Structures are given as C-alpha cells and as structure tokens.
Amino acid sequence: MSSYSTFPTKQFSNLSLSQSFSPAVLTHLKSIASNEHPLPASQLQELQSYHSKAHDDTKSDSQNAPSHTSSHDSVNLEQLLEYMASPEGNAMKPLPDTDLSYPISNYFINSSHNTYLTGNQLYSESSTDAYKNIDVWDGDEKSSIAEAKEKTAGNKHKYRPQLPRSLSPRHGKLSSVRDSTNSSAGQTLSMPTPWQSTSIAARAEPRVLHGYTLTKEIAFRDVCVAIREAAFVTSDLPVIVSLEVHAGKEQQDVMVEIIEQTWNGMLVKPPAGGCEQLPSPGELRGKILIKVKHVAPERTTTKASVKAAGPSLRRKDTTSSSSDSDNQGSVDAKQKKKSSIIEPLSALGVYTRSYHFKDLSSSEAAVPCHIFSLSEKKFMDVHESHGPTLFSHNRNYLMRAFPSGTRITSSNLNPAVFWRKGVQIVALNWQKYDAGVMLNEGMFAGSVGWVLKPRGYRGQKKGQQSGVSDESQSDAIAHKTLSLSIQILAAQELPLPVGDRKPDGFRPYVKCELHIERPEERTGASIEGGGRSMDGECKFKSRSSRGIEPNFGGERAEFAQVPGVVEELSFLR
Numbered sequence: 001m002s003s004y005s006t007f008p009t010k011q012f013s014n015l016s017l018s019q020s021f022s023p024a025v026l027t028h029l030k031s032i033a034s035n036e037h038p039l040p041a042s043q044l045q046e047l048q049s050y051h052s053k054a055h056d057d058t059k060s061d062s063q064n065a066p067s068h069t070s071s072h073d074s075v076n077l078e079q080l081l082e083y084m085a086s087p088e089g090n091a092m093k094p095l096p097d098t099d100l101s102y103p104i105s106n107y108f109i110n111s112s113h114n115t116y117l118t119g120n121q122l123y124s125e126s127s128t129d130a131y132k133n134i135d136v137w138d139g140d141e142k143s144s145i146a147e148a149k150e151k152t153a154g155n156k157h158k159y160r161p162q163l164p165r166s167l168s169p170r171h172g173k174l175s176s177v178r179d180s181t182n183s184s185a186g187q188t189l190s191m192p193t194p195w196q197s198t199s200i201a202a203r204a205e206p207r208v209l210h211g212y213t214l215t216k217e218i219a220f221r222d223v224c225v226a227i228r229e230a231a232f233v234t235s236d237l238p239v240i241v242s243l244e245v246h247a248g249k250e251q252q253d254v255m256v257e258i259i260e261q262t263w264n265g266m267l268v269k270p271p272a273g274g275c276e277q278l279p280s281p282g283e284l285r286g287k288i289l290i291k292v293k294h295v296a297p298e299r300t301t302t303k304a305s306v307k308a309a310g311p312s313l314r315r316k317d318t319t320s321s322s323s324d325s326d327n328q329g330s331v332d333a334k335q336k337k338k339s340s341i342i343e344p345l346s347a348l349g350v351y352t353r354s355y356h357f358k359d360l361s362s363s364e365a366a367v368p369c370h371i372f373s374l375s376e377k378k379f380m381d382v383h384e385s386h387g388p389t390l391f392s393h394n395r396n397y398l399m400r401a402f403p404s405g406t407r408i409t410s411s412n413l414n415p416a417v418f419w420r421k422g423v424q425i426v427a428l429n430w431q432k433y434d435a436g437v438m439l440n441e442g443m444f445a446g447s448v449g450w451v452l453k454p455r456g457y458r459g460q461k462k463g464q465q466s467g468v469s470d471e472s473q474s475d476a477i478a479h480k481t482l483s484l485s486i487q488i489l490a491a492q493e494l495p496l497p498v499g500d501r502k503p504d505g506f507r508p509y510v511k512c513e514l515h516i517e518r519p520e521e522r523t524g525a526s527i528e529g530g531g532r533s534m535d536g537e538c539k540f541k542s543r544s545s546r547g548i549e550p551n552f553g554g555e556r557a558e559f560a561q562v563p564g565v566v567e568e569l570s571f572l573r
Contacts, residue, residue: 017081022492024551029084030321033077037554041218044075050088051079090156095446100237100282104351105398106458107281109240110421110440111427119507136176181391202476205258206251218478220255224262231288235448239286240352240425242291242400249342256344263288268350275369277462278351278398281450291371291400294353295346352398371398371425376413381526383421387524394422396459402427412436417527419443420473420517420569422457435573454568474522482565484572486512486540486557494548507544510552514538515571522564536573540560 018026031037037045083089209217231239245252260267266288347352355364357372360382364370374382379401382390393399401418403411410429416439418426428436443449452458456477488510496506513536520527540557 017078017085020085021081022490022549025492027551028489028554029080030077033075033080039075047075047083050083054082067313073494092446097405098450098452099446100450101280102452102458102461103278103396104238104281104284105394105396105424106453108443108451108453109425110444110447111240111343111400111425112430114222122551203254204251206247206255211246221258222260224258228262228266228290232286236285236449237281237448238287238289240289240291242427243345245341245345249340252342252345256342256348259290259348267348270347270350277368280462284351287557289350289352290348290351291352292346294339294349294355294370295341295343297343306479323369344474360393362385365393365397366565368397371400373400373402375402376404376418379418379421379423384524384526387421391422391476394424395457398425399423400425400427403429414515415440415443416515416571417521420521420566422453422473438573439571442487442573454566477566479517479564479566481512481557482562482567482570484514484557484562485561488542488552488555488557490549490551492549496548503548504546506547508548508550509544510540510542510557512536512540512557513573514562515573516562516565517569519564 021029028037032039038044044300157273206220207217208220208223209215227239227241243255245255248256266286268284268287268289351369352538353367353369353371355367355370357374357378358364365372399422401423403413407429410431412428412432412434413426413436415426415428415436426440428440430437454477457473491508494506494508496503500506515536516538518537519525538559540559542552542555542557545552
C-alpha cells in the first residue's frame, strides 16, 4: 500500500481526517473504500488487523466511540483514512529481530569512508560529527589543533601541495586549488611540522586528515571522544573503527594512551588461547573493535627504544602508509617509507587484524581474525581471477572494500555488487548523497547497522569447522524470477526545488530503477563499468504531473519476469 504523510493519533479528535489529505490523494482513497479499486487480499487483511488491534487497545474507553463496521472483503473510508494517517501506514515496516549469534563475518556492516571529511576528498573541511574510518598523522607541538593554528610561521615548514602522481594527469589542476587559498602559482603552503618529544608538558598529539591534500585537520583525541559519546546511543551492537596510521612511533604511543583512556571499558580483550573463530555481534555488545595493521611482535619497536632518543624536540620525516589508497605501488615509492606499527597499537586489533592482501591462497587468508581491505579496482581484479574463491572466503572471513582514490568529488562505487560477493564492510563516501548512498540506505533501513547475510552467503557457526571452498554465488542460493507491479496514485506537500517559489511551474514525476544481480557477477566475468555503474537493470519513469500535490492517475510501473533475483540483495530505487 502506498505511504503518505502521517499524523499523530492525538490529532484525530481535533482535525477532520479528510482534511489531512490533498484532494488528489483523497479521491484515490475514496475509490479504494468504495471498492471501485479494491485492495488486494493481503493489504485488506493488514488494514483489518490494524483496526482490530486498535480496537482492543482502546476497549476500556470505547463505549462512546463510533462504530467502524465493514465486511470482510471491503473497508470503509474512515478506517482507511485512520490507517493512512497512522504510523502503521508507513511503507517502511519494522524489521524482524536479527539473529545475532553468527560470527561477525556473517553480517553486512554499515560503513563510511574518510568520515571526517564534510565534502570532497581534496580540500573540504573536517568534522567529528560522524566517524568510523580514521587517517592518523603526527601532530603539532600542542595537543589542541586550535592552539597549533596560532603558532607563528617559524614553527612550520613548507611543502608544495601535490596529489599522488597517479592522480595528477587527470585531476591535478593544482593552480585552481592554490588560487582558492590565496596562493600564487608556485607558492608553497604551510603544513604543521611533524615532530616528536618526550616532554609531556609540550607534547604533540596526533591529528586526523586526508594526507597529501588540502583538507583540514582535527585532533585524534576529539575523534575518539566523539566516537565514545555517540557509539552506543541507538544500539549497543559493536562499532568497528578503522585506523590508517601514518604517524611515527612516538605519536603511536600517544594514540594508544588516548584510545585506552577515552574508550576505557569499551575495548575488546584478546581471547584466552588466541583467536580461533570470530565472535558474534551479540557477544560484543558495547564494544569498540579496532581495525589496524597487524605486525608481528618481533618487527615492532618498543617504547623504551623511542624514549632512549632523548627529550629534545626534533624534526623528522612524516612516514606514511597507503593501505587505503589505489596508489599503493607508486605514491610513496620514492618519497617516504611506510611507518612501522608499534606492538601496543597493533595489539589493539584483536578480531580485526589488517593484513596486506597478497592473494586468497596466502597464509594470511586463513588467519581467523584477519581482514583484507581492497580498493574497488583491486577487488574487481580478484573477482575476475578468483571469483568463486573470493565469494567463499567472505563467508568466514572479513573483507572491506573502499572507493577509488580518484573519486575526488566523493562519489561512490555500487555497493550491491560487493555485497553480492559477500563483502561485509563496503565503505562509502557519505559526504555525497548519490545512488551508492541510496542503495546503502536501502540495505540498512530499519536496522542498527548490522544485517544478517542471506542463508547461502553465511559461513559456519561457532563450533563448526570453517574453510575456503570453491562454491560460487551461483550455487549458494536460489535465484528467482520476479514480477513486480507498482501503482502510483498521488502525492502531497512535495517540497519545491531549491530556488523555486512557483508551485504551478513544478512538474514532478516518479522514476524508479530495479537493481539486481547481473549474470557476470555470478560467473566471474568482467562486470560492466567495473562495479561503478549505478544504472538499474530495469527502469521506469512516469508521466509528469503539476504542482506540489500531483495526481499520477494510478499509472503503473511494471517489471515482469525479471530473472536471476536474490530478494535480499535486490533493490528498488
């Protein structure tokens, strides 16, 4: 049944229900109540169940209430208006309770990418409003970023703003960026000096920013506080924080200190005897999981060796890693060495240990608590070379996919393609409300960020032996043939486009697309557009109407005999 604006039940006695709807909407509702356009049996039963429950809830004070009688195969107008004006008339129905007993690899997890950015990936502001993915760099001489900005130019070094080399040919119009920052061509910009000190009184603290860009920075401590305050407001299910660490060893010590202080009581403790299998979301309630590069203890540097360097302030080169970039082979090869992750920081990654991806037959691919992070391009390469193995791997082990570094405008990949390969964490640029974010909203609507995979996509429960098989997504679940019909009646109180003040000139229409699995996704063949295409496989566009209360006259969108559909992973947008 169509959904319209809802009104609180308390208003029923003060407001005529018929006046709650536009003339166009009311006309269609009257035709339904008069049986001119009768409801399907399933919708009629839903409506009658609603009124039966409402009658039971108000039975004690219903002596003077008007009688709402109707036959079993029809509905009267007053009943229909009450239903449409109530929350029950909303098209978004509550989801059934989620089974939270499977290992965390059996769920799709709502995830963002470079969350601190508020706009594009090149020169936008940063904010602590929403967080899950953090790039950490060395900090300034003060723990407060605001205080650091008040430092004189003598405490800063110069750098030339430049994109990674692989982005420069296509997107490297840096002169326009320099102009926007009041810098003339060839002039250098100021960047806080990477430094280290054992003096607590003037200690630097790490900062969060998008490296080698003109984006603004914020303090790592502020990010941790923001996560602590918001992580479990709407749900106590676990939150995964992804760290991309570019900071030096001393600053990593500071990171560990901040994390342990700020998230005290929320961190996961290593299981006795090591990690043999991933825990379930139900076992991790109220916990923060840290995804960070795993380094074997013998490869790390201890705090003692860092402190031995002495208390003086000294400049050093900023080290960087490119674990979350498409430019892993070229950006830092001639510029900087990758930072080594110290053991205390690496140890915080208990169930989400990040390993560099080599291939699916490597020893790391069988570590129970590993997670691979693949760019969209790398992921498509693996899909084409080892499609069935990739799908099977993601049944029992975690994988994260993230947008290409060339998406400077914060555009997005098509997340549905990656979900259908079993990827649990598809990180999206929430800064831009595009088709990718719409599909993401469709996946997680009504949930608290964790959605159980379809049965054939799941791995083993606790106590069962896991492993990688060659079973593909073609064999894992039944693909059905879909026939879908949507009748478009009318709308009311539509907002005008920005800057438009004349409702008479507004010509709204309804457009919808059906996003389903393509055959090449199941076979391992090359996917058109490399997973970038956002066009639905089936499309519909209605005739235009007029004004903010349009009447579409009951036009139908028909999607007939659509093959190869997995209902849980198909979307109507």
